[in-house]
Amino acid sequence: MIAASRKREIKRIITEKKYVKVNELSRLFNVSEETIRRDLEALENEGILERNYGGAVLVESATVPPLSIRAAENLEEKRLIGEKAVQLIKEGSIILLDAGTTTFQIAKKLENKRMTVITNDINIAYELKDKNAINVFITGGKLSGEVMALYGPETQKSIEGYNVDIAFIATTGITLTKGFTTSDIYGAEVKKSMIRAAREKIIVADSSKIGKNALITFASFSDIDCLILAGSVDEDVLHRLEEMIKVVMC
Structure with missing residues (x-):
């Protein structure tokens, strides 16, 4: 099989399976592993x-469905x-909760005990x-009714005024080369402000965000202290992530 045909077939396989291994492709096409790496x-x-x-791993363009769908x-x-x-x-503690359906679950799990929560998420x-022991501060900014969050x-300025x-922090995508990504320009700037304001920066994501x-x-792996991750993750991908950041699996 010529190189162009082989690469087309690799595209088909990775589109279907989302992940490929060099040794398996080498056996499948009866070529060296070095050829597959090229x-x-x-x-x-x-x-x-x-x-x-x-x-x-397959790189997929992240699309953001409506809030009602993402919540489920x-x-x-x-x-x-x-x-x-x-x-x-x-x-x-003084904590920041970024807008998002994953961070919303953190809010739901918080006990009614003394702490301060700052958020740009109306929900x-x-x-x-009703958790009266928690001091809740909502940032200023322009309301995005689509996601019920404040940006701008x-x-x-509000976030960076807090210690x-x-x-x-929520994320739309995670790739090994691009780090943590989001689809919203204004949301990216807010996330950067959260990173600057906080002593400890934690990304929260389910495994569907990988790839x-x-x-x-909005952040490289070196900008973040920890990644809390849930769901099924390929062992090799997890190994690479752990080389770049502390990963806590749920």
Whole structure:
């Protein structure tokens, strides 16, 4: 099989399976592993995939469905993330909760004990309204009715005025080369402000975000202290992630 045909077939396989291994492709096409690595490098340059230890993962363009749909997607994984996240919060802490359906599950799991929560998410603030021991601060900014969250320069200024212990930040996509990405320009700037304001920065995500590449990178792996991750993750991909960041699996 000539190289062009082989690469087309690799594209088909990775589109179907989302992940390929060098040794398996080598046996399938009866070529050396070095030849397969060159094929994967070429496909990576085309933006089709992202190479990792022993193979490659499909790079998918991240799309953001409506809030009502996102809230129901991977709900059990998000609940597990919420349970894990609250274990890291000490009484009296000042925390930031980014807007999102995963961070919303953190709010749901918070005990009614003394702490301060700052958020740009209207639904999170409403969820916490009856937990009287928690001081809740809503950032300023322009309301996006589509996601029920506040964005813009006023939001950023408000966030950066606080001294925060932990920021829990949502992400649309995670790739090994691009880091943490989001589809929203204004949301990216708010996330960067959260990173600047917090002593400890934690990304929360279910495994569906891995391999997805959204419009804007808002953080590299070196910007973040920990990734709380739930769901099924390929062993090789997890190994590569753990080389770059502390990963806490739920």
